[in-house]
Amino acid sequence: xxxxxxxxxxxxxxxxxxxxxxxxxxxLRFYKGSxxxxxxxxxxxxxxxxxxVGGRFIYITSGYNGIPxxxxxxxxxxxxxxxxxxxxxxxxxxxxxxxxxxxxxDIENAIxxxxxxxxxxxxxxxEEFPIEKKYFKYTQNNKSITKKELxxxxxxxxxxxxxxxxxxxxxxAGWITASTGSILLIFSAxxxxxxxxxxxxxxxxxxxxxxxxxxxxxxxxxxDQAEILAIGGxxxxxxxxxxxxxxxxxxxKAVKTYNKRLLxxxxxxxxNLNWGLTVSGIGITLxx
Numbered sequence: 444x445x446x447x448x449x450x451x452x453x454x455x456x457x458x459x460x461x462x463x464x465x466x467x468x469x470x471l472r473f474y475k476g477s478x479x480x481x482x483x484x485x486x487x488x489x490x491x492x493x494x495x496v497g498g499r500f501i502y503i504t505s506g507y508n509g510i511p512x513x514x515x516x517x518x519x520x521x522x523x524x525x526x527x528x529x530x531x532x533x534x535x536x537x538x539x540x541x542x543x544x545x546x547x548x549d550i551e552n553a554i555x556x557x558x559x560x561x562x563x564x565x566x567x568x569x570e571e572f573p574i575e576k577k578y579f580k581y582t583q584n585n586k587s588i589t590k591k592e593l594x595x596x597x598x599x600x601x602x603x604x605x606x607x608x609x610x611x612x613x614x615x616a617g618w619i620t621a622s623t624g625s626i627l628l629i630f631s632a633x634x635x636x637x638x639x640x641x642x643x644x645x646x647x648x649x650x651x652x653x654x655x656x657x658x659x660x661x662x663x664x665x666x667d668q669a670e671i672l673a674i675g676g677x678x679x680x681x682x683x684x685x686x687x688x689x690x691x692x693x694x695x696k697a698v699k700t701y702n703k704r705l706l707x708x709x710x711x712x713x714x715n716l717n718w719g720l721t722v723s724g725i726g727i728t729l730x731x
Contacts, residue, residue: 471524474535478554478561479573480702482521488539488548490517494556502549502558503539510546517541519548573702581698596701603701610693617686624679631672638669 473483482488493500498512522545523538537548553559561573574596575582581593588596597603 467528469526469528471526471535474524474526474537474550476550476554479575480561482524482537482550484521484524486521487518488521488537489560490514490519491553491557491560491562494558500558502552502556503546505544505546514541519546574698576695576698593698597697600701600704603697603704606693606697606700610690610697613686613690613693617683617690619683620679620686621683624676624681624683627672627676627679631669631676634669634672 473481475481490500490503492498492515493509493512495501495509498515500509500512500514503510503514519539519541521537522540524535525538526535527533534552535550537550539546539548548559550559554562556562572583574588574593581588583596594604594607597607
């Protein structure tokens, strides 16, 4: 069999080039945008206002053209998420579907220009930002929020608030069982101390056994009370841990429900005042 060095070199070059090419176009299952929202395959996004004059979209396109202003408020479903790292373009492009139509969405530019409902705006109220969990604290717009503030924020979404109220029931149950368990353990310790004080001991010569031995025939009448109290206390504390865990899980689900609402929230209209030519001459034009 004849050896072809040119063919061998070509194959080596192709094998080396394939990883480099694949690094420039990476398929993702989810992407966390600069607006703190995580976008995953199958998620729904509500479109905002087109940033071009007349309301046409610039960063949500069909082919090479921006989609029309009439698509404001439309719901689109994420089908693909691609991260590009080319010399002339670096960014994340979402392939989305609106019924039978397919669009490409430049997610970061769409966020910056408010072409999607949840964007980054200087006039954006705090309630428009998603809630994030950092360690054991919740934050919104990089600001730590208290439990009362979290409850006030979730109150804006009926479904999320209902889940949070259910979580609070488990939190209360956790407090009650933990308090009860602690009291039972205190009584158990007190009963054990009382039993030890009322027990007669036999002392053996210290050379043979330096510790006192309780005399079983003269023990207290109810030796099992302390054990029962201890078992009850430990069981109650164990139940409180279960209730507390359920509370945190349900609270997390309430926050996810609230954040999901932000994805499909109705965008606010943008009104622009401009001087320019109108049908009647020079005047003020309003763009909605």
